[in-house]
Amino acid sequence: MTLKQSHFDKTRMSQALEVSIHIGLAFLLAMSCLLILRPFIPLLAWGIIIAVAAYPGFKKLQKLLGGRGVLAAVVFTVALLAILILPVVLLADSLIGGVQSITAHVKSGAPIIPPPPSSIAAWPLIGAPLTRVWLLASRDLSELLREFAPQIKSALPGVLSATAGLGATVLQLLLSIVVSGALLANAPAAYGMTGSLFERLFDEKGLELQELVGSTIRSVTFGIIGVAIIQSVFAAIGFLVVALPAFGLWAVLFLIAAVLQFGMVVLIPAVIYVFATATTTKAVIFLIWCIIVGLMDNVLKPILLGRGVAVPIAVVFLGAIGGFVALGIIGLFVGAIALSVGYKLFLAWLEGESSVAGAAT
DSSP, rough: OOOHHHHHHHHHHHHHHHHHHHHHHHHHHHHHHHHHGGGGGHHHHHHHHHHHHHHHHHHHHHHHHHTOHHHHHHHHHHHHHHHHHHHHHHHHHHHHHHHHHHHHHHTTOOOOOOOOOOGGGGGHHHHHHHHHHHHHHHHOOOHHHTTHHHHHHHHHHHHHHHHHHHHHHHHHHHHHHHHHHHHTTTHHHHHHHHHHHHHHHHGGGGGHHHHHHHHHHHHIIIIIIIHHHHHHHHHHHHHTTTTOOTHHHHHHHHHHHHHTTEEEHHHHHHHHHHHHHHHHHHHHHHHHHHHHHHHHHHHHHHHHHHTSSSHHHHHHHHHHHHHHHOOOHHHHHHHHHHHHHHEEEEEEEHHHHHHHHHOOO
16 A cells, blocks of 8 residues: 555545534534424424415505505414404303303202103114113213213313313414414515525425425315314304304314314214204204205315315325324324425426436437
8 A cells, every 4th residue: 555545545534534523513403403492393383384374365465554564464463363362262151151051050959951852762773872871961960970980080081181282282373373473574584595495405396396385285274274164164153053052162173073074973963962952943954054064075175175286186185184193283284295295206206217218218
């Protein structure tokens, strides 16, 4: 080995060691930043999702306000906070009213649950057991609670955890709306930064994929969550008209189920209750109304889901539902974005392979 080769090998080893140290330091810095930001990642993610979904409407509002972005962001934030807070207040009022009604019945000695109509016993399959449980509840509610104590005890931790989780989710959404308002107030700078990031990651495909991410977020917002909210509004109107007890709670349960794509499951017990307590005409009308509400997504989803997205609607839908199963509510967006971007990159790879094969022949 010559002196020149030895010097060359030492130089290469020194460069490799230096690169390894730089990579290790960069990795440690990135992990430190993630650990510091970890408590705020869901908040920032929801803020970005809300800002991207609302950006077209925000631009129209900004134009109406003479191009004043900060004022438009403030108006937008206040409006969204009001839209979120109003249903929460209505739900709380409904729950408080239900508790007060139960307390009044207990103090007066009147039965909390009225006895079941005699016609229920003739219902096929569920008539006899439903009548037995309902009669026991109307005569002695404490006895019914004792009979089902093991089931109630096993379900209680889950109910309490879900209640606490719902409260934390509402608080997180409130803070996320404030974050989205701050992002919209600085929309040009945020758009430029994300554009630079996508170009850095995907080169000439960066701008196309940036637009794809934004359109996918808006598609999922209007195609899944938007449709679920529309269905929930119509379902709540039906619950209110038939005077369903704690109709606000029923509406929230239906909204959650509609996002999960099985809203009809919540409507079935509501229909059974109305048939048991109301006149046949009223119950039949309510049943027809519930069928219309349940079938709304079959009409609205093909119109809203996938609109403006350069990928098939099936890709967006499968990504949203699969993401929800894997990551929860935020997975609706993460899954749809990941699958849509992956689909476009796969097509780009296929096109590249085809062009290479064509040139070779």
